Structures are given as C-alpha cells and as structure tokens.
Amino acid sequence: MRLGQINRNVLALASSRSCFVLGDNLPFRMLSLPRTAGFHQTAWCSSHIVEDRGGPLTLASLEVQSKVEYGKKEKISRTGGPRSSSRMSSINLKQKVSSLNVRPAKSSLPKSTGIKKTLKVDEALFSAKSFEELGLPPLLVDRLNKEGLTAPTEVQSAAIPIIAQKHDVVIQSYTGSGKTLAYLLPILSEIGPLKRPMEQGNSEKKSAIEAVIVAPSRELGMQIVREVKKILGPNDKRLVQQLVGGANRSRQEEALKKNKPIIVVGTPGRISEISASGKLHTHSCRFLVLDEVDQLLSFNYREDMHRILEHVGRKSGTSSRDILGPIARRSERQTVLVSATIPFSVIRAARTWGHDPVLVRAKSVVPLESITVPRPVLPQIDANSSSPSNSVNQAAVGSLPPSLEHYYCTSKAQHKVDTLRRCIHALEAQTVIAFMNNTKPLKDVVFKLEARGIKATELHGDIGKLARSTVLKKFKDGEFRVLVTNELSARGLDVPECDLVVNLDLPTDSTHYAHRAGRTGRLGRKGIVVTICEETEAFVVRKMRKQLSVPIKPCVFTEGELVVHKEEDVE
Numbered sequence: 001m002r003l004g005q006i007n008r009n010v011l012a013l014a015s016s017r018s019c020f021v022l023g024d025n026l027p028f029r030m031l032s033l034p035r036t037a038g039f040h041q042t043a044w045c046s047s048h049i050v051e052d053r054g055g056p057l058t059l060a061s062l063e064v065q066s067k068v069e070y071g072k073k074e075k076i077s078r079t080g081g082p083r084s085s086s087r088m089s090s091i092n093l094k095q096k097v098s099s100l101n102v103r104p105a106k107s108s109l110p111k112s113t114g115i116k117k118t119l120k121v122d123e124a125l126f127s128a129k130s131f132e133e134l135g136l137p138p139l140l141v142d143r144l145n146k147e148g149l150t151a152p153t154e155v156q157s158a159a160i161p162i163i164a165q166k167h168d169v170v171i172q173s174y175t176g177s178g179k180t181l182a183y184l185l186p187i188l189s190e191i192g193p194l195k196r197p198m199e200q201g202n203s204e205k206k207s208a209i210e211a212v213i214v215a216p217s218r219e220l221g222m223q224i225v226r227e228v229k230k231i232l233g234p235n236d237k238r239l240v241q242q243l244v245g246g247a248n249r250s251r252q253e254e255a256l257k258k259n260k261p262i263i264v265v266g267t268p269g270r271i272s273e274i275s276a277s278g279k280l281h282t283h284s285c286r287f288l289v290l291d292e293v294d295q296l297l298s299f300n301y302r303e304d305m306h307r308i309l310e311h312v313g314r315k316s317g318t319s320s321r322d323i324l325g326p327i328a329r330r331s332e333r334q335t336v337l338v339s340a341t342i343p344f345s346v347i348r349a350a351r352t353w354g355h356d357p358v359l360v361r362a363k364s365v366v367p368l369e370s371i372t373v374p375r376p377v378l379p380q381i382d383a384n385s386s387s388p389s390n391s392v393n394q395a396a397v398g399s400l401p402p403s404l405e406h407y408y409c410t411s412k413a414q415h416k417v418d419t420l421r422r423c424i425h426a427l428e429a430q431t432v433i434a435f436m437n438n439t440k441p442l443k444d445v446v447f448k449l450e451a452r453g454i455k456a457t458e459l460h461g462d463i464g465k466l467a468r469s470t471v472l473k474k475f476k477d478g479e480f481r482v483l484v485t486n487e488l489s490a491r492g493l494d495v496p497e498c499d500l501v502v503n504l505d506l507p508t509d510s511t512h513y514a515h516r517a518g519r520t521g522r523l524g525r526k527g528i529v530v531t532i533c534e535e536t537e538a539f540v541v542r543k544m545r546k547q548l549s550v551p552i553k554p555c556v557f558t559e560g561e562l563v564v565h566k567e568e569d570v571e
Ligand SMILES: Nc1ncnc2c1ncn2[C@@H]1O[C@H](COP(=O)(O)OP(=O)(O)OP(=O)(O)O)[C@@H](O)[C@H]1O
Pocket: 102, 103, 149, 150, 151, 152, 153, 156, 173, 174, 175, 176, 177, 178, 179, 180, 181, 339, 340, 491, 492, 493, 494, 496, 518, 522, 523
C-alpha cells in the first residue's frame, strides 16, 4: 500500500495487522487510548502467546540455552524442553521467530566461548511493503538491497511517505524499531547521489549543506554517521561529516571546507560552536532532524538548540524569546523530531511549526493539531497535572519493544555483583549491558566480574573519546561479555546482539528505564531486562511497571536457574 495525501478530516493508515481511522474532530485521547490499549494488548498478547507456546523465560529463544524455573514448579532443562508444562515449548517459539532478509549482524560472542549465537528478528515487525513500494528512488533501493536491507519496518513504512509529502513530523516508535532509517531514507531520496531524478525545470543547486542531524551524544552521532555512510556507499561517504564534541574541531572545520558535505551529524554544542564561528553554513538547509528530541530540548542544551533552530534552514533571523516559538516556524526547512519517548511538551512545541506537523507512530499518523493534553493512561497519574514527571511518565508508555521480558530481584547492595553473575549464568546471556547511575563504581564492578571469570569492561564519559570507541568496538566484537556503563549508553546505542540488560542501580524514572531496557530486544529480537534493587527499592520498580504498562516480574536466581515468583508472594 502506498500512502496518499493526508486528508485532514479522515486519515487512514492500514497495515497488514491493523487499521486506524482518525478524524480531526476526535480528541487525541479518544484516539490515543485505543491505540495505547492496542499496543499493550499486542505487547501482552505477544507475551502470552510466547508463554503459551514457547517458554518466554529462557534465552533458548535466542538460541542460547538456559535453565529457568517458574514459580518453583516449572522448570526448563538445559536442552530447552519443558519438564512439566505445556506452556513451554521451544519448538513453537522457534516457529514464531523466523529469520528475515536482514544483513547478519557481526557476531559479538566472546571469542573464547565458541558458541554460535544468532539472535533472530521477529518477522511481525515488518509490514509486507518493500522499499520500492514506499516510492524510494531506484538507486537508493539498490544500495539498501546491497546492504541486505530489503523490507522496511513498520515505522519506516509509516514515516517515509509522510516525510516525502513535506510534512514536519514527530516520529515516536519503540526502541530498536528502525527510526534512524525512517528519517534518513526520505532525506536521501531528496538529496545526494541516490536521490530521485530531478523533475524537469528543477535545476541542480550548488553544493551546500542540505541536512543537519543533531544527537545528544558523541556515540549516537557517530552511529548515525556510520548509518549514512553505509547507505551512501564507499565512494560518497565524504558527503556526510561528523561534528561531534570531543573530536578535533579544526579538523572538522577543514573537512567541511574540503569535502563540501551535504549532511552534517553532530552534537548540539559542537554544531552551534562551529556555526557561531561562521564556518558552518546551514541557511539553505532543507532538513533538520533532532534525534532523541526529548533529551535535546531539555534545559542542558537550551542555548545551543536555540542557535541551531534559529539558523538551520533560515535565510533571515526572526527574533523570539521562545526556543521553539516563531524562530522554529519557517517556510522551507522540514523538521523531524524523533524519540521512543515523546512527552507532551515536545508535541506542544512542534505544533508551532508550519507544514502541517504530524505525529507518526508505527501504525498511525495523527495531525498534531488534534492532540490534546493526554488524559492519564494510568490511574495513578493525575490527569490535570502538567508536572514534568507526569509528562515524562506519559512519554514512556509504548516505548518498549513487545518482545522484551522484564524481571526484578532484590539483593543487598554489597551482593549485587554476585546476583549479576548468577543472573548472567542462569540466563546464559552472552552480550550484557549493565547500567549504574554513577561513574566511580563502574570500575569496581568490572574488577569483581573479572575476578569471577566474566570478561567485562567499563564505558563512560571520563575515559576519553578514543578509549570509548575502542571499548565499544571490542564489546560489539564479543571481546567482552559485559559492558558496565552509565546513562551515556542508555540512548540510541545499537548493539543488535545484546541479549540482556541489567539495572544495577535504579533508573531515575520510567523514561530512563525505557531507554536502558531498549538496548536489548533490538528490531524484534528477544531480550531480557533484569533490575537488581534493594528490598526497600522494590516499590519503585513496581511503580515503573505500572507507568510503563509492562509486566516486570519478581524473580530470584538460584542454583543456576531463574525462578519467577508470583506477585502475591512479594506484595
Ligand atoms: N528495514 C530494516 N531492515 C533490517 N534492519 C534494519 C532496518 N531498519 C533498521 N534496521 C537495523 O535495526 C537496528 C535498530 O535501528 P535503529 O537504531 O534505527 O532503531 P531506533 O528505533 O532508532 O532505536 P533507539 O530508539 O534505541 O534509538 C539497527 O541495527 C538498524 O541498522
């Protein structure tokens, strides 16, 4: 199916699995609640299907065998077969998860283990469409095919035609669902060597920066650069330039001059710094993308973002006091805001633009005008509250892949590393990201894990940019089994083989939980999230569970097995 022009009165977007018909007159809450319910139904449904069919608790679904005990009665043996329950059948689970035409990700197994591990991708994440059907130019489709990318994900199917229709968009879809290509592909259809042939009468513009992509961290910025280079191919990779902080600024300025890139990707500070020095000309820029927009519009980045919004794609300055007020409203630049978690404040800000801004989710497209302050999705959230925490909590709903399984267990602070070790062994996880809140204790955890024979390394902002890149590469290559890190790695980091995320410290709120958890279960793969907290903190996890509307089950790791408690045992 190809999307037609948006009809403001009635907007229908059908996919193979659902159809939403949205009207202008309907308040968003009427639209969003069924949508939310729908999502969670899907999430729960999928979780139940898995439970019914194939033993959701083991990493056997990741083709890594593990021992799991359910409610102290149901066990899965190392061979993956159920001992006593029809709820667990690895055969059925394998039927559900099938492999796709996706470029195989590099193995990230610890070299020493020698176990072959493949995380399979859930076919249901993809709709039936091909990239051709979405109207992408043939050269671009060829390049995608060469990279092994043959079918768009749902959010790509939804976003590509909408961006091609020149709407400003807010893209919200859960972690690991392919949001990066959802905005990159329509941009590369319009600019650069793979773009669609020019219509008659349209003359070629002289080379200039045509797209600016902003990301909150150096790591995420570099990841986006790699994605653009991959699509452009080796001959044209100079057409994208990174402008991330921590890298040599004069080299970046020289590269801008010499290579004449058409796309720049960077962090707010560095982009605004080079722009202020007069060495980055973005006035005729056609696209501005803010990836992880909710973070970029936080107070920390306010001044840099103000400059970027004021200058990118603006031929003349307009004074304004508001960061996303009239300065962001302009006639030519198309603005794309992206995150798994979109608080209402972003929607409100984005509404001030022109170009009929719309909210794009995997299965729905909603004009921003029709969105009203959300009513509480959950009973404990105050409907009338416009407090940031309310907005933040609302934002996290629907941000998690349905394929994730969530558990929590309690442990004394001094025994957390031991619990982590038991957790890794019980689940036989091979590629683990463990989150903490502070930088200092990371080294200690690495030391303790290594002492227990688990190869681990630390990643945080204080280790220098080169070391950060090296650590990340080694972790992706499987040289380390556990990456112990802080919030730096919570957003955007794409390690497809990550099969387990562990919270050694509680995340600040449900939005932070969602981004951390989203480092596993990428692109429909199976993934497990375990929060190890102290007894007195367990109520916080239960609160987040309600806010996120996902089952986070209490468990213990004992005798090499994951034992899931029934809720009444702990409450
Ligand atoms: N159509 C596709 N076919 C196969 N792989 C894809 C496709 N689209 C994206 N991917 C891969 O899926 C992974 C996740 O994509 P991406 O990082 O864009 O997710 P995301 O939604 O931005 O996640 P997050 O919210 O965590 O940043 C990446 O490895 C990407 O290369």
